[in-house]
Amino acid sequence: MVQPSDLLAVLVDADNVPPSKIGAVLTEVARFGTASVKRVYGDWTQPRLSSWKTGASEHVVQPMQQFANTVGKNATDSALIIDAMDLLYTRRFRGFCIVSSDSDFTRLASRIREEGDTVYGFGERKTPDAFRNACDQFTYLDVLEEPAAEPAAAAPTRATGAMLRADTKLVAGLRTCVTTASDEEGWAHLSAVGGLMRKHQPDFDSRNWGYTKLSDLVRATGLFIVQPTAAGGPRVQSRKNNGG
Template sequence: MAQPTDLLAVLVDADNVPPSKIGAVLAEVARFGTASVKRVYGDWTKPNLSSWKPVASEHVIQPMQQFANTVGKNATDSALIIDSMDLLYTRRFHGFCIVSSDSDFTRLASRIREEGVTVFGFGERNTPEAFRNACDRFTYLDVIDEPAAESAAVVPTRVPGPKLRSDTKLVHGLRTSVRTASGEDGWANLSPVGLLMRKQHPDFDSRNWGYAKLSDLIRATELFIIEARSGGLQVRDKRKNGD
């Protein structure tokens, strides 16, 4: 996974991302590295993209013009893909941030990862699973906010414990990750559990259920024991032997 000092390329599909979310995306990107390249792709002659222009200027994002030469063909996607490969071959970047909800970028994400480069995806909830899973990490736009807007932001409703326990995919993933990361005593460090969850499901994020921290989400399920022990927070399945 990229580190805060790593160089990242941020490539935005203007047709599939609301400009109001780009500040929050860049704040999230800053957690993983330095966005040394920031580009947003679209046909800027179209009136529906006019709201992007002041936002791109504010966040110093380079607008990349791509005319829609043929009806029914997305030339913008092609331009983003070509630029991504050009940037990839410079070997300068530790990670690529693809901001789109479009499944057309599934193969691009896979190809970048084949080079050992991390891919961070950002998109709407309706983003196709294939693209989400092609990324190392995928974040939904509705769970992130700009730091300056946090105080005024609507706090996501936390999914209650009973509903969490009925989420078989979540429960199975957590139990499997805890079991895999645990020692002979059944205790596992919390950090590796989160990493294992994301390897199985790149779109895993405790904020998807309204919890700011993974520890809060796990506690809310009431299926695990969490204790502060040597080495940090550790978690254990309440079931005997984790079976």
């Protein structure tokens, strides 16, 4: 039985998201809870959105019509924001999934979080920092596996150890989080490290570097020791004198 605490609202900006991505997005959303509301917003009188018809129907996403009444004004964004606030005030949902690469939703994400709900953002890599950082978690569309996509195009090329070590933001973030979560012997639960990384960098995802698992990404840097534990979850420790 679905509990109220599992319910999520998925709101998609059709102007900023291709319909080919909706299946992969909903598969990812299922990891976090149940998509009780699924809506996609756009001016469906516009020919450029006609390709959404098949995707919306296949995945049972409700199209929400919003005419572009004034040139230069994004009425679609306004409609999505108004509906999001209406849904928020029902207190039925644990979280909101905002699928867009538009910075116009930055304040919406912040407002939802002020109410204690979780915000999951999905968008392209061009998404402005402001919107990405306003979300609790942000996932790039290109790392999501699409059922109809060619295997080679499903995810970014896996970064080598040298490439990972050259990524100063990644290395600094991992080292800081390992230190913060570590015990007296310097060991930290990898799950805790991953959680801290998400808090500091909402768009952090091991798939951004071509690694399915966080443990594989951390191990590939060559800067940390990763070991399994009796409890099942791996632990991690910074290597000493690694010169990195």
